Amino acid sequence: MMKAVVFAGAGESLLVEDREKPTAGRGELVLRVKACGICGSDLHAVSAVNANTYRDGVVMGHEFCGEVAEIGAGVEGWSLGDRALGVPVWFCDKCDSCRQGKPFQCQNLQTIGIDLDGAYAEYVRIKAAAAISIPDHLSDEMAVLYEPLSVALQAFRRGNIGEADNVLIIGGGPIGLSLAMLAKHFGVKFVGLSEMQPERLNLAGQCGANVIIDASQTSDPVATFAEQTGVQPAVIFECVGLPGMFQRVINMAPLRSRVVMAGTCMESENFTVVQAALKHLDIQFTYGYDDADISYVFEKIVNGSIDPSPMLSSRSSLDELPAIFERMLSPNAECKVVVFPGDTSKN
Numbered sequence: 001m002m003k004a005v006v007f008a009g010a011g012e013s014l015l016v017e018d019r020e021k022p023t024a025g026r027g028e029l030v031l032r033v034k035a036c037g038i039c040g041s042d043l044h045a046v047s048a049v050n051a052n053t054y055r056d057g058v059v060m061g062h063e064f065c066g067e068v069a070e071i072g073a074g075v076e077g078w079s080l081g082d083r084a085l086g087v088p089v090w091f092c093d094k095c096d097s098c099r100q101g102k103p104f105q106c107q108n109l110q111t112i113g114i115d116l117d118g119a120y121a122e123y124v125r126i127k128a129a130a131a132i133s134i135p136d137h138l139s140d141e142m143a144v145l146y147e148p149l150s151v152a153l154q155a156f157r158r159g160n161i162g163e164a165d166n167v168l169i170i171g172g173g174p175i176g177l178s179l180a181m182l183a184k185h186f187g188v189k190f191v192g193l194s195e196m197q198p199e200r201l202n203l204a205g206q207c208g209a210n211v212i213i214d215a216s217q218t219s220d221p222v223a224t225f226a227e228q229t230g231v232q233p234a235v236i237f238e239c240v241g242l243p244g245m246f247q248r249v250i251n252m253a254p255l256r257s258r259v260v261m262a263g264t265c266m267e268s269e270n271f272t273v274v275q276a277a278l279k280h281l282d283i284q285f286t287y288g289y290d291d292a293d294i295s296y297v298f299e300k301i302v303n304g305s306i307d308p309s310p311m312l313s314s315r316s317s318l319d320e321l322p323a324i325f326e327r328m329l330s331p332n333a334e335c336k337v338v339v340f341p342g343d344t345s346k347n
Contacts, residue, residue, distance in 0.1 A: 003318050011047070030069050035340055036063055037336055042060050043328055083140075086119065091129075145336065150297045166191075176193060191209045193213065222254065249261075255280065258282040316339045
């Protein structure tokens with residue numbers, strides 16, 4: 001048996017339960033979970049009473065790494081005790097995309113921690129083909145930060161950002177801050193970030209933003225961005241993910257700008273199509289990442305080209321996790337909280 005934290009349904013508190021320890025089937029690994037980040041989409045799933053994205057009763061947690069505890073038949077290249085990232089995708093190996101070597105486009109793709117049991121637990125089962133080796137010098141908590149950065153890279157690419165484009169990021173959580181890091185990394189001149197929480201605003205500059213906008217002091221961060229820089233943002237990234245943000249961004253967006261909806265809103269939205277059409281807005285939706293995003297981001301974390309450590313805020317054990325969620329569902333100063341299923345001493 002093992003301890004695990006379970007999604008009890010939208011609007012319900014998380015449950016700490018004893019579950020059967022998973023076993024490794026053919027082509028699979030079982031990891032002893034060392035660290036797992038709390039994702040904003042997990043928080044949205046718990047708080048959004050109309051959400052039905054997560055399977056009731058699923059063990060949550062999809063930003064994780066661990067040590068190989070069991071090796072399934074047919075798996076090569078791994079030994080017990082090896083450290084590994086667990087990319088939280090479960091592909092079928094049978095559809096056309098899988099046969100063509102494109103598992104992230106699997107027609108039957110499932111997500112660990114959403115559809116299948118995840119890593120808010122002492123052990124988790126993964127596809128061996130979705131495991132990535134972690135070098136010795138990289139800590140567990142730094143390793144799991146590949147996930148928000150990979151999500152952000154997919155969103156950044158959806159923005160189709162050119163050399164002269166400036167960006168505005170609305171929301172200073174892990175995805176927003178990751179986008180700021182990437183915008184700086186790729187040489188964007190003006191990187192704006194709008195956020196209400198002062199603690200996250202303080203992080204914005206450390207993460208690459210050079211136009212800091214206190215959202216508690218303005219209802220129109222696009223106008224504030226223009227006042228501070230003398231130019232309009234060409235691309236707006238919405239990273240809040242709450243109902244009403246879609247229309248707000250449409251209202252604020254400059255003529256012929258590009259909007260990327262990177263926040264994971266799980267409830268219905270009402271918006272005016274004609275307003276977006278009259279502005280000739282290019283609106284993109286983004287979710288998750290692909291193998292190229294992971295490879296790029298993880299390489300940059302490993303070699304130090306991108307340092308996501310400012311996002312790390314606090315630690316949690318499995319027993320503490322339900323209370324942490326309750327706290328994070330209200331306005332708070334947390335950024336990236338990492339769950340350590342073992343002891344909570346610094347690793």
